Amino acid sequence: MSAAVWTQSLRKEFTLGWGRGRVLAVEGLDLEIKRGEVFGLLGPNGSGKSTAMKMILGLLRPTAGRAEVCGNLAGTLAARKQIGFLPENPYFPAFLSGLELVRYYGKLCGLGGKALEGRVAELLSLVRLGGEAGRRPLRTYSKGMLQRAGLAGALVSDPEIVMLDEPTAGVDPAGSREIRDLIRELKERGKTVIFSSHLLEQVEDVADRVVILHRGQKLREGRLEDLLTMSGEWQVRARGLGEAQRRELHAWLVQHGAEVLGEGSPRERLEDYFLRNLPERERR
Ligand SMILES: Nc1ncnc2c1ncn2[C@@H]1O[C@H](COP(=O)(O)OP(=O)(O)OP(=O)(O)O)[C@@H](O)[C@H]1O
Ligand SMILES: [Mg+2]
Numbered sequence: 001m002s003a004a005v006w007t008q009s010l011r012k013e014f015t016l017g018w019g020r021g022r023v024l025a026v027e028g029l030d031l032e033i034k035r036g037e038v039f040g041l042l043g044p045n046g047s048g049k050s051t052a053m054k055m056i057l058g059l060l061r062p063t064a065g066r067a068e069v070c071g072n073l074a075g076t077l078a079a080r081k082q083i084g085f086l087p088e089n090p091y092f093p094a095f096l097s098g099l100e101l102v103r104y105y106g107k108l109c110g111l112g113g114k115a116l117e118g119r120v121a122e123l124l125s126l127v128r129l130g131g132e133a134g135r136r137p138l139r140t141y142s143k144g145m146l147q148r149a150g151l152a153g154a155l156v157s158d159p160e161i162v163m164l165d166e167p168t169a170g171v172d173p174a175g176s177r178e179i180r181d182l183i184r185e186l187k188e189r190g191k192t193v194i195f196s197s198h199l200l201e202q203v204e205d206v207a208d209r210v211v212i213l214h215r216g217q218k219l220r221e222g223r224l225e226d227l228l229t230m231s232g233e234w235q236v237r238a239r240g241l242g243e244a245q246r247r248e249l250h251a252w253l254v255q256h257g258a259e260v261l262g263e264g265s266p267r268e269r270l271e272d273y274f275l276r277n278l279p280e281r282e283r284r
Contacts, residue, residue, distance in 0.1 A: 002071030004082075004161050004192040005033040005056055010065035012051050012216075025051040027216040029065070033194060033209075035160070038187050040203040040224075041196040043213035049196035050088055050165055052213070056194075057085055057163065070160060084154035086147070088165040094139035098129045098149040101138065105153040123152040127182060144175025151182060162186055164195040168202050173271040174278070180206045201269070204228075237266060 010029040013022050026048040033039045041049045054060040056067050058075025067074035070082045092101055102123055106116045124134040127148035138146060147167055154162060164183075168176040183193050183206050197203050203210060204224060211221040220227055241249070246263075253260050268276075 001035065002068070003032050004035045004037065005031060005039075005067070005069055005194065007031040007052075007056065007067040008065055010052065010055060010067055011063045012048075012055060012060060013063040025216050026055070026062075029213075029216075029218060031211065033192065035070075035192050036187065036190055038183060038193045038206055038208045039195075040207035040210035041194065041213065042198070042200065042203060042210050043196075043219075044198055046215075047198075047213040048216035049198075049213060051216075053085075053163055053165055053194070053196060057083060081157070082160045084157060084159035084162045086150045086154045086162075086164045086167060088169070090146070090150045092138050092146065092150065095137055097135050097137055098141070098145070098152070099124060099134040101149055102152045102156055106156045109157040111156070119156060119158075120152075123155055126155070126185070127152045128178065142175070144171040144178065147171055147175070147179060148182070151179070155186075159191075161192045161194065164193070166197060167195055168197065168199070173274050176202060176271075177275065201271070233261065 007029055010026055010031075011024075012026040013024050015022050029048075029052060031052075041052060043049055051060065055062050056069065056074055058080055061075070069079035072079035072082070096104065099120060102120045103116065106112075106119060111119060121130070124130045129145065129148055129152065133145065138149065141149065151162075151164070151167070154164070167179050167183075171179065180202070183195065186193050195203075195207075207224060209221070209223050210227070212219045212227075250260060250263065
């Protein structure tokens with residue numbers, strides 16, 4: 001079976017007006033994203049994540065190279081049909097409710113009648129905007145709720161691939177976790193999820209594989225676990241050690257020729273701390 005997304009030597013060069021030269025946004029990018037995979041595009045601002053996504057979507061024409069979606073040339077109708085997209089800074093008419101937004105997207109995909117209403121209700125409940133929340137105008141939504149409404153819209157055509165450009169940008173820790181839980185849920189439903197982020201911690205516990213971009217080029221690629229494991233080092237976490245035993249342990253390490261790189265109480269991630277200290281009813 002063809003890959004969900006396949007690119008070869010993908011390149012995008014923007015020509016700036018008024019003789020201001022060119023910007024090489026993506027250069028020689030080879031990707032192979034398998035079906036059912038959760039794939040993260042990582043990299044700092046301006047590293048080419050959005051540009052790469054737009055070429056895969058067919059919203060931008062590559063300067064050179066090729067991109068295919070489920071075996072179809074990117075940009076063709078057959079390719080576009082496979083992808084649901086949540087853009088980086090989505091614009092939603094603020095007077096619509098979440099429900100109306102998703103219904104509108106559904107109509108654009110040619111859905112209607114009972115099938116559409118059923119689908120809208122199912123998606124709103126998936127993104128936890130069922131009931132009252134879904135009927136409120138978007139202008140009353142938080143950033144996290146807006147992202148979830150947009151995600152429901154991206155899913156309305158039941159696409160094979162879901163592409164999310166910085167889905168957690170500007171969203172607080174609890175909201176980010178909800179979005180990551182949704183990504184996991186989509187994976188369980190057999191979807192391929194491709195998303196970008198400039199925050200490594202946002203992808204750590206959800207991506208199966210990542211590519212790290214730098215100035216439009218692939219810096220590293222692989223399973224995060226493999227990329228992040230420092231195999232030359234060893235870490236022990238223990239409870240119940242007294243002061244004397246700690247000194248003894250330290251002495252033992254030095255005596256056996258180890259270079260002690262760090263010692264002390266481990267720190268929790270701020271996000272986990274925050275979520276752990278939320279009132280019970282707000283935890284999920
Ligand atoms: N339409 C455009 N015209 C000219 N240059 C562009 C255009 N779009 C993007 N660029 C440039 O291409 C490079 C890559 O931009 P891109 O938006 O793909 O990066 P990104 O990784 O998505 O960044 P961010 O994390 O800020 O969203 C940047 O140098 C950017 O200024
Ligand atoms: Mg971007």
